[in-house]
Amino acid sequence: IFEERARFGRFFFRFPNGEAGTDVYDRVASFLTYLFRTMGGTKSAAFAEATAGEPRPRTPVRNYVLVTHGLLMRVFCMCYLRWTV
Numbered sequence: 001i002f003e004e005r006a007r008f009g010r011f012f013f014r015f016p017n018g019e020a021g022t023d024v025y026d027r028v029a030s031f032l033t034y035l036f037r038t039m040g041g042t043k044s045a046a047f048a049e050a051t052a053g054e055p056r057p058r059t060p061v062r063n064y065v066l067v068t069h070g071l072l073m074r075v076f077c078m079c080y081l082r083w084t085v
Contacts, residue, residue, distance in 0.1 A: 011085045021085075024075045032079050035064065
């Protein structure tokens, strides 16, 4: 498997029952599109809502925290900073 991976390319090789870096890249690009759309306040998901009690005025969310693993963070940086493989 590792010889085939070296020949095919680490980013493009898909392990059996796994995913390739290109699959992760597609998911991250889709997530970034959603994130930027909601950061602009065009969707209700961009607003914090009260979960109980009196409803409070909806306030735009200003901060996001991403908790992820190494590959996903590297691919996120690729998408966001337009890095190449």
